[in-house]
Amino acid sequence: MNRAPSPARHILRHLILPALLGAGSLLFTMPARAQSQAEQLCAADLNGNGDAADPGEIATCTAMTGSTFLCPLGQVTCTADAQGDYSCPLGSLYPCLTPDSGGTPACSPNACTPSAGAITTSPVVDDLGAANDGTLDEAGNCNGAIEIFSGRALRCRPAGLLTTFSNCCRNRGSIIKDGTGSALTSLSTKIAVAKGVFSGMRAAYAAFQAGASASQAASAGAGAIIGIDPTSLAISLAINLVLEFLLSGCDQQDMEAGILRGSGMCHEVGAYCSSSILGICIQKSVGNCCFNTRLGRIIQEQGRPQLKSFNSIGWGSPKSPYCRGFTPEEFQALDFSRMDLSEYYSDLTAKTQSNIQIDMKERIDAYMQTVIP
Structure with missing residues (x-):
């Protein structure tokens, strides 16, 4: 399973804290290495209480090939058939995406959205x-x-x-x-x-x-x-x-x-x-x-x-x-x-x-x- 490393700390440092300190918008500047990880965000109600306001229910999306992003929340590894074609165990609605670094494709039920303006308040x-x-x-x-x-x-x-x-x-x-x-x-x-x-x-x-x-x-x-x-x-x-x-x-x-x-x-x-x-x-x-x-x-x-x-x-x-x-x-x-x-x-x-x-x-x-x- 391909998960983004430590998303919570990254989000709090580069997205949430500037907003708490009175930033006029959710646009922010960060090192180039971190920038690709923060370009997309996703959220999911993992504990079924009606919101995604609890720890671990929001994450930065992982950069995949073809300028696509994958939400690590609920992410699963895709399975290959006899011809080597991958499909998502969650259903055909969810595409299988390959990591930039290569490896087995994965899919997720949760969508990603650009971090700039992602949060509506x-x-x-x-x-x-x-x-x-x-x-x-x-x-x-x-x-x-x-x-x-x-x-x-x-x-x-x-x-x-x-x-x-x-x-x-x-x-x-x-x-x-x-x-x-x-x-x-x-x-x-x-x-x-x-x-x-x-x-x-x-x-x-x-x-x-x-x-x-x-x-x-x-x-x-x-x-x-x-x-x-x-x-x-x-x-x-x-x-x-x-x-x-x-x-x-x-x-x-x-x-x-x-x-x-x-x-x-x-x-x-x-x-x-x-x-x-x-x-x-x-x-x-x-x-x-x-x-x-x-x-x-x-x-x-x-x-x-x-x-x-x-x-x-x-x-x-x-x-x-x-x-x-x-x-x-x-x-x-x-x-x-x-x-x-x-x-x-x-x-x-x-x-x-x-x-x-x-x-x-x-x-x-x-x-x-x-x-x-």
Whole structure:
């Protein structure tokens, strides 16, 4: 059986790493000796899980005679009949190809495609959330639309080829906390914390791309978050988390989603294929709606089923999560007695369900008086 030598290392070094570091395309330069091996790629779902995102399921094709290429995945040796004519044991659809160096012809059930542009990747949506879209009138009331507990669409990527088989969605523990005081009375601070995660991950990733070491970039990212609200952030955990992300092939949005997911601030919408070769998925992504606080996520999850306005669209699709906040009218229509908020209060002080409901009503009333004087 004629297999290409060590394809995974070659692909990660010459194709995947340039893409992870922000290359504008998948074209790259390499030594002439390696160039022929990287001219064609192939992928196959070897373990039958519906994608080719696992180690060993993508390979560089072997150069054969006549400017042809053979995929080493599933490759078998051709058999000769009495007249010396070769045929593929897999069927007549698959041609027998002879290696450049000579030898017995072989065939493969998997097709090859030119490496330049071989990987098709969905663009990453940079959702900044609800914008500050209005001015205030003379009485201090907002002239624009008000969204309460609005979220942002963020994606993270589980283990796959483009993450160098690292799970960028793995829960690494809580980094940001809602705080030990009133989450609603300090809402502006908590919004600033969530925005600080974006600023911090952007700073870390930019520093890493500019040549800083992973530890220096992680410190720069954590420093940007520290400047927002040090009381709500586990600083040492943040530095260690960003360091792990930078060394594992995760990008800026992976890091941001990872911190918010681990802190309990995201609702997972579902997974979708974000990168493929010849229609075969080589990298999945997970779409999320991430909120400014854990409380915001809990109220969104338990409040949306109560409202007809969310019945038809729900959370949207994994590729395009629907993360808008409640309008003031929708928010006032919510029945908090039907919500279980114990997950939120378990981080604070143990309370009975009735006390949670009473306390929650007081906080909601105070918040509504703030946004609608």
